Amino acid sequence: MTQLAISELTLSHFRSHKRVALSLESRPLAIFGPNGAGKTNILEAISLLSPGRGLRRAGAEDLTRRPEALGWKVTAVLQSLHQTHEIETWAEAGNPRQLRIDGKATPQTALGRIARILWLVPAMDRLWIEGAEGRRRFLDRASLSFEPTHADAVLTYEKAMRERNRLLKDMVRDPHWYTAIEAQMAEAGSIIQKNRSRTIEELTAAQEAATTAFPTATLALTSAEPIPDDLQAALAGNRSRDMGAGRTLIGPHRADLDAVFADKGVPAKDCSTGEQKALLISLILANARALARDFGAPPILLLDEVAAHLDATRRAALYDEICSLGAQAFMTGTGAELFIELGERAQYAEVTELDGQSIVMQKDTP
Template identity: 40%
Template sequence: MPRLLKLALTQFRNYERLTWQPDNALLVLTGTNGSGKTNLLEAISLLSPGRGLRAAPLAQLGRNGSEAWGVSASFEIDGSPVEIGTGAQAGADGSRRSFLFNGRQSRSAAGWEQAPSAVWITPQMDRLFSEGASGRRRFLDRLVIAVTPQHARELAAYDRAMSHRNRLLQTRFGEHSWLGALEATMAQHAVAVAAARNDVVHLLSHYASTALGAFPAIQLRMDCPISDRLLQHPALAVEDWLRTRLESLRDQDRTRGRTTSGVHRSDFVLSDHQSGQQAAQASTGQQKALLLGVILAHARLVEDRRNAAPLLLLDEPLVHLDAGRRATLLESVRGFRTTVILTGTDVEPFAELKSHARFSVLQQGAFLPS
């Protein structure tokens, strides 16, 4: 199982320099707001494909506006050490992010298919089902990438083709052959993205179909025309349909300045399996319970599929949970063999983990002596 052995930060967020060598798989970090708990989790999240748990612009990651910053970590996976690093250096054209995996440089983290996967929740995700679909897509794609790392490459390829198409619609609208080639590329990658999402949503519904302690059984379904068509038609037929649709929307998309149809507009629906109540209509506490239920089911799914559970980064996970659900969550994380990090402002809510977890206190970007 993946386990974090060492984390080193340089000029990252509120950390000037930090070296942390956790000696337990289950870790509880406490400290006042602004002490650096979320920043530390964000640093770990940047060592997996994507833009991290905040999806922050590169310019925001350096300490006090620094263009140069670095994050590196050592993991143990199947008894072998794995070294991963990422960071940015100032250059003539601005800072650029770089990636290292076992000393080998990579153009992007999308190629790290052997790196440990990571999933997370943050307080901002408490609004996941009351705000726009973009946050839900990012959350779902993070779950898919943990099961199928290739999904990150498909997403990136789709986004590149869409960006080129949007630009071409504005600058060289008459280049029909070029537009057609881009739309064919978009359709190919869109179908791959939708198929991977369908697969994970189906599996998650299965894994979460029974209640886990105080957490309810959960049902998920995609809200996406492309995903729906894949349930009824072969992939090549769906590619042809989407390519034709994109061609028919060129005038509209040119006027609006964006692509109006595709997997970048997909959504998913999460609901209580027994009552049928959707998360969007549930209370904040119920939404948090449904979200954590998905995370716990997903961890079991990834362990079965990849023989290695994902790293769990749980930022303020106990907020909005009643006593029963808090107890269920704390009992569940004790059973994970991968690294699990929980954060909070106070130690007392995590008292049940005293004999199982390593507790540490952060203050102004540094660990206090234990």
């Protein structure tokens, strides 16, 4: 199978890490150590090799190591579809994040053309019981994995909507101020809806085609109010109502991802904590299987504290699926015993803390 994998990773003054240099193989890497040692920071650095703000959505200034605050840098050698790429992303103190691929400055969207990275972090465990914003973000990350330009459509839509909302709050009634903005929202909104619908179709098909120990989720794209086909006309007709609310009340920004535990017919929000975690893992694995077909190689997986809420049987099943998929997965846990089912199929790294600095030691076995 064609591989997508990081062969070298270096962190400099990134979060708790003063300097880390890892030489990696394409098989999974199990990272273990006590809470607060810096395990998740390694995953966050890797997440910056994809478009966006990473798995914590942190600003560039927040990523720098303290107290030095000199700025930070992440470099990687990426093996992607029979090609090798050198990636550098960094931010100097007080400046925005920058990116170079193969020595050339480039926008973040270019990362989506050479890599696919998916992640699952503990904050997502509450995905099904909190507000719709988190579920939209989850769906948009999945959509971005299939269509790298999806982020551009989302940013375009949100920027235009902010401008429209400002006009609404200022009680501007002249339609000429709205026409171009609403046309932009409608165009970007159509792309967003198309990408989201395609993503749900891809995830559904990947779940149905797989034999897995994880539950299948029945997915649907819903909205507080139906999103009309002619969004531009609907926005124009809704101005008076929107003006009363001081914000835009219809559009893809009001969408939600609905999920049901298929075998039980129970909405995800009503499932147990363990079932909710299993549904999330199922969707990440489905996304990975669909990408392996769509992109030509399985994505890189970042699975933070993935063993939480999983019993030994389901944990072993997860590791079997990752290895069968052929994905390079970076997994964290507090103890080496959480990865015993991986055996020689994985690489290992122990992270400890000494004098406020994270220390990473690579190992052949746990």
